[in-house]
Amino acid sequence: xxxxxxxxxxxxxxxxxxxxxxxxxxxxxxxxxxxxxxxxxxxxxxxxxxxxxxxxxxxxxxxxxxxxxxxxxxxxxxxxxxxxxxxxxxxxxxxxxxxxxxxxxxxxxxxxxxxx
Numbered sequence: 001x002x003x004x005x006x007x008x009x010x011x012x013x014x015x016x017x018x019x020x021x022x023x024x025x026x027x028x029x030x031x032x033x034x035x036x037x038x039x040x041x042x043x044x045x046x047x048x049x050x051x052x053x054x055x056x057x058x059x060x061x062x063x064x065x066x067x068x069x070x071x072x073x074x075x076x077x078x079x080x081x082x083x084x085x086x087x088x089x090x091x092x093x094x095x096x097x098x099x100x101x102x103x104x105x106x107x108x109x110x111x112x113x114x115x116x
Contacts, residue, residue, distance in 0.1 A: 001019060001074055001075060001076060001077060001078060001079050002074060002075075002076060002101070003019060003020065004017055004018070004019050004074055004079055005017060005018055005019075005020075005021075005022070005033035005034075006033065006034045006036075006072075006103065006105065006111060007024045007026075007031040007032075007033055007034065008031075008034060008069070008105060009026035009027055009029070009031060010029075011026070011027040011029065012026065012027055013069065013107075014026050014027075015069070015070055015081070015083070015105075016031070017072075017079070017081075019079075034105070034110065034111040035110075035111065036103060036111045036112060036113045037110060037111065037112050037113070038112070038113060038114070039112040039113065039114045043109075043112065044114045045057065045058045045071075045090070045102060045104065045114065046058065047102065047114075047116050049096060050093070052095075052096045053093050053094060053095055053096045054073075054093070054094045054095075054096050054097075054116065055091075055092070055093055055094075056071065056090060056091075056092040056093075056094060056102070057089075057090060057091055057092075058089070058090040058104075060090065060106060062086065062087050062088055062089050062090075063086065063087065064086040064087065065107070065108070066106065066107055066108040067084065067085070067086045067087070067088070067106070067107055068084050068090055068104050068105065068106055068107075069083070069084055069085075069105050069106075069107055070082065070083050070084055070104065070105050071084060071090065071092055071102070071103070071104045072102070072103040072104070073094050073097070073100050073101070073102055073103075073116075074100060074101045074102075074103055075097050075099070075100040075101075080094060080095070082094075097116075099115070099116070100115075100116055101113050101114070101115055101116070102114050102115075102116050
């Protein structure tokens with residue numbers, strides 16, 4: 001699961017992912033896997049523990065032009081994806097795990113990750 005590749009269609013915004021090498025296309029166009037960037041401290045999501053779960057928040061803009069379209073938790077054995085929509089603030093509750101990688105996609109800035 002840690003080798004998961006994420007794909008976003010620039011035409012329709014569809015999300016696809018795979019755990020190996022694969023040719024992916026959408027809307028008649030081949031898609032390249034997104035390259036995740038490590039989130040800088042000012043861009044990282046806020047993660048706090050609450051009742052054994054992780055509560056995730058962000059100050060990222062939530063406008064129609066610039067928003068986080070998905071949030072994912074990737075661990076060695078699972079991938080949990082939460083789809084987000086324009087004008088939705090991020091307030092997500094994720095089942096707590098001992099460790100993992102939090103991945104999210106900003107429609108204007110690209111794919112980011114942080115270790116949790």
